[in-house]
Amino acid sequence: MTTNELLDSLRAIVGDAHVLAEGDLAAWEQDWRRRARGKALAVVRPASTEQVAAVVKACAAAGASIVPQGGNTGLVCGSTPDDSGRQVVLSTQRMRAVRAIDPANLTITVEAGCILQSLQEEAEKAGFLFPLSLGSEGSCTIGGNLSTNAGGTQVVRYGNARELCLGLEVVTAEGEIWSGLTGLRKDNTGYDLRDLFVGAEGTLGIITAATMKLYPLPAAQLTAWAAVPSMEQAVELLGLAHRTLGAGLTGFEVMGRFALSLVAKHFPQQRVPFVSAAAEAPDETPWCVLLENSDDESEEHARARFEQLLERAFEAGCVTDAVIAENLAQARQLWHIRESITLAQVEEGLNIKHDISIPVSRIPEFVRKTDALLAEKLPGVRMVDFGHLGDGNLHYNVQAPVDVPAADFLHAHEDEVNTLVYDSVRAFDGSISAEHGVGSLKQHKLPDYKSPVALKLMRAIKGALDPQNRMNPGRVLEV
Numbered sequence: 001m002t003t004n005e006l007l008d009s010l011r012a013i014v015g016d017a018h019v020l021a022e023g024d025l026a027a028w029e030q031d032w033r034r035r036a037r038g039k040a041l042a043v044v045r046p047a048s049t050e051q052v053a054a055v056v057k058a059c060a061a062a063g064a065s066i067v068p069q070g071g072n073t074g075l076v077c078g079s080t081p082d083d084s085g086r087q088v089v090l091s092t093q094r095m096r097a098v099r100a101i102d103p104a105n106l107t108i109t110v111e112a113g114c115i116l117q118s119l120q121e122e123a124e125k126a127g128f129l130f131p132l133s134l135g136s137e138g139s140c141t142i143g144g145n146l147s148t149n150a151g152g153t154q155v156v157r158y159g160n161a162r163e164l165c166l167g168l169e170v171v172t173a174e175g176e177i178w179s180g181l182t183g184l185r186k187d188n189t190g191y192d193l194r195d196l197f198v199g200a201e202g203t204l205g206i207i208t209a210a211t212m213k214l215y216p217l218p219a220a221q222l223t224a225w226a227a228v229p230s231m232e233q234a235v236e237l238l239g240l241a242h243r244t245l246g247a248g249l250t251g252f253e254v255m256g257r258f259a260l261s262l263v264a265k266h267f268p269q270q271r272v273p274f275v276s277a278a279a280e281a282p283d284e285t286p287w288c289v290l291l292e293n294s295d296d297e298s299e300e301h302a303r304a305r306f307e308q309l310l311e312r313a314f315e316a317g318c319v320t321d322a323v324i325a326e327n328l329a330q331a332r333q334l335w336h337i338r339e340s341i342t343l344a345q346v347e348e349g350l351n352i353k354h355d356i357s358i359p360v361s362r363i364p365e366f367v368r369k370t371d372a373l374l375a376e377k378l379p380g381v382r383m384v385d386f387g388h389l390g391d392g393n394l395h396y397n398v399q400a401p402v403d404v405p406a407a408d409f410l411h412a413h414e415d416e417v418n419t420l421v422y423d424s425v426r427a428f429d430g431s432i433s434a435e436h437g438v439g440s441l442k443q444h445k446l447p448d449y450k451s452p453v454a455l456k457l458m459r460a461i462k463g464a465l466d467p468q469n470r471m472n473p474g475r476v477l478e479v
Contacts, residue, residue, distance in 0.1 A: 001062040003041065009058045010044050010088075018045040018094070028089050031080045032073050032136075035441065038081035040067070043089045049169060049177055049208040052090065056206065057175035059088050065470045066090050068202035070113060070144030073136040075353070078201045078439025078475050079144070092143050095208065098122050107166060107183040109211045112143025119212070128214035131158040131250070135339045143207045149199035151435030153335075156390030157250040157294070158215070160435065162198045167211035170197050173204070173466040183211040196461065201437050202472040204465045220299035221250075222306055223292050223331035226313070226322040227274045227285035231364040233318035234287055234389060238360065240316065241291060244309040248302070251292030252390030253338050257284055258399075259384045262344035263337055270337055273323055285320060289389070290338050341386050345397065349406030351384065352398040352417050356425050357434035360392045367394075370424040374398065377420065378413060393434040396421060422449055438476045447478070 001009070011019045020028075020043040030037045041064060046052045059066050067089045069079040081087040092113035099109040101122070108130065110119055116137040123130040134140060134152040144150075146168070150161045158164060167181040170193075180194060197205055228234045234254050241249045257275055264270070264277035274285050291309075295302030306324055313319035325331035345351050358366050367385065374381050380401030387394040398417050400409035422432045422445060432449050433442055447455060455477070462469075462477055469479050 003062075006058060006062040006064060007042060009062075010042065010055060013054045013058065014044055014046050014051050018047070019043075020045075028069060028072065028091060029080060031075075031077050033075060033077075036077040036080050038083050038087070039085040040081040040089045041086050043091055045091045045094050047094045049095075049171065052092075052095075052171045052206055052208050053175045053177050055088075055090060056171055056173070060173070060175060060468070060470060064088050065473050066206070067472055068092070068143075068147070068206045070141030070147070071115070071136065071139045073140045074144065074148060074439060075355070075436045076433070076439030076441040078148070078437055078441075078472070082474060090206065092141060092206075092208070095143075099209065101126050101128075101214075102183060103128075105183050106214045107211050108214055109167075109181055109183070109209060110142055111209045112141060112146075112207050114142050116140050116142060116145060123214055124217065126214075127217060129217050130164075130212060130214055132161055132164055135342065142210055142212070146198050146207055146210055147200065147202050148437040149435070151388065151391065151393060153253060153338075153388065154250050154292075155388060155393070155435075156252050157247060162195065164213045165194060165198055165210055166213060168194050168197055168207055169209035170205045170207055173468070173471050177208075178205075181209060181211045196465070199437070201439060201475050203462060203476050204471060206471070216296075218294040219297055220295045220302040221292060221331070222295070222299070222302045223251075223290065223325040223334050224306055224310065224322055225273045225325075225334050226289045226291065226310065226319045228287045228289055228318055229285065229320055231287060231367050234289055235360060235364060236316065236318040237289060237313050238389060240312055240318070241309055244312065245293050245305055248293050248295055248305065249291070249390070250294045251290065252388070253290040254385075254387060254389040254394075255288045255290070255338060255341065256383065256385035257286050257288075258382055259341045259344075259386045260288060260337070262348050262384065263340045266344045266347040267340055270333070270340060272337055273334075274321055290334060338386070341384070342395075345384055345399070348399060350410050351400070351406065352410060352414050354394075354396040354398075354418070354421050354432075355434050355436040356394055356396055356421070356430055356432060357392045358394065358425065358428050358430040360389065362428050362430075363389065363392065363394065366424065366428045366430070367396075370396070370421060373420055373424065374417070378417070380404070381417075388435075392430075418445070425449070440474050443474070443476060443478060446476070 095113035
């Protein structure tokens with residue numbers, strides 16, 4: 001089948017208006033961080049699972065590989081085409097329907113292109129909570145969330161996207177449709193196919209719909225911001241929070257002083273508690289923690305438990321100052337500060353990002369030793385440390401020294417910095433990708449930090465489900 005024949009076939013399946021082969025395709029060909037820009041043969045936008053299956057069959061017949069894409073908000077270059085001009089980008093953006101809400105089963109079934117924020121809002125309208133929450137929730141999609149096993153700010157209570165998923169509908173590499181949307185919490189009839197596709201980054205098949213868990217809306221949600229004198233005492237505060245709040249602890253974020261100073265510097269309209277925009281402020285708190293307490297009883301009960309926690313924390317010396325949001329608007333302001341760190345880094349200049357996980361108990365030692373190694377090898381580097389301490393996930397980012405152009409620093413030192421950080425992660429029994437995935441950005445690093453046996457098993461799964469390597473080739477595994 002020639003290229004023109006393939007394009008004609010695709011147009012016959014989804015309609016002329018939804019096969020984009022000319023003009024400006026940057027929205028699909030360039031990743032969010034602008035780290036990669038490819039060239040697609042075409043961008044195809046099917047409107048149904050049946051159309052996705054037909055597109056996959058047509059591409060297979062033509063020998064064209066497929067790059068599945070949701071909101072294109074990924075951070076590891078996993079959903080943009082290569083520069084060959086031969087890959088078809090399959091966008092799920094037209095598949096946004098909420099198919100069903102089952103109140104008794106506490107589930108919602110949505111199509112893969114459903115925006116995460118829309119899913120949250122639909123759940124709330126029905127009187128339920130869908131707890132997955134990310135900084136990109138206004139544009140990322142549930143299919144992409146599942147394909148990368150997204151984490152976010154409430155993993156400490158509800159788990160990653162994988163734990164929130166009860167069933168999937170998937171188009172296989174052969175263009176067959178597997179429907180597993182039953183929403184069962186117990187089904188021990190062999191291999192868990194759902195878990196193969198969650199986190200596979202589109203390399204095994206294309207998720208077209210999912211059945212997700214819902215939870216009762218909490219009676220109250222309160223947010224607190226606390227200053228802590230060290231990472232060790234942040235971990236101590238986390239333990240106190242678990243013991244005091246129990247399942248009510250739904251968020252526990254840690255933020256370094258320099259990370260917060262960037263927010264104060266670049267977004268001065270935001271008032272950052274206990275931190276100024278000064279680059280060097282030794283008298284200020286080195287770390288801040290953002291806590292969220294969800295309560296099933298009342299706001300009074302939630303506030304009493306929060307105050308009890310903070311009282312114990314002050315007595316233990318692991319908190320030096322704290323504020324509790326008085327209303328929802330104040331809570332949103334505090335969360336907005338946390339979510340603005342990434343944007344503030346963009347304003348400061350290019351940086352080297354790491355999305356890592358370490359056992360919580362070992363994070364203080366990891367930060368102390370790895371910070372020292374980086375300072376020794378690259379004097380003047382600035383550490384932008386923040387992340388989801390409650391589940392052991394740090395965004396451990398490295399900013400160039402003040403007097404060094406950021407682009408020059410990245411060009412000269414990115415691989416050196418990555419190797420140093422990843423070697424340290426391995427020494428502390430961690431993972432080089434906590435919630436962003438592998439994509440093409442970390443693919444070449446995976447063999448250095450993943451068990452050979454694990455890689456052998458992963459390649460066997462890839463070979464069985466996608467023997468022609470048509471599904472998102474060049475991502476996750478080197479095949």
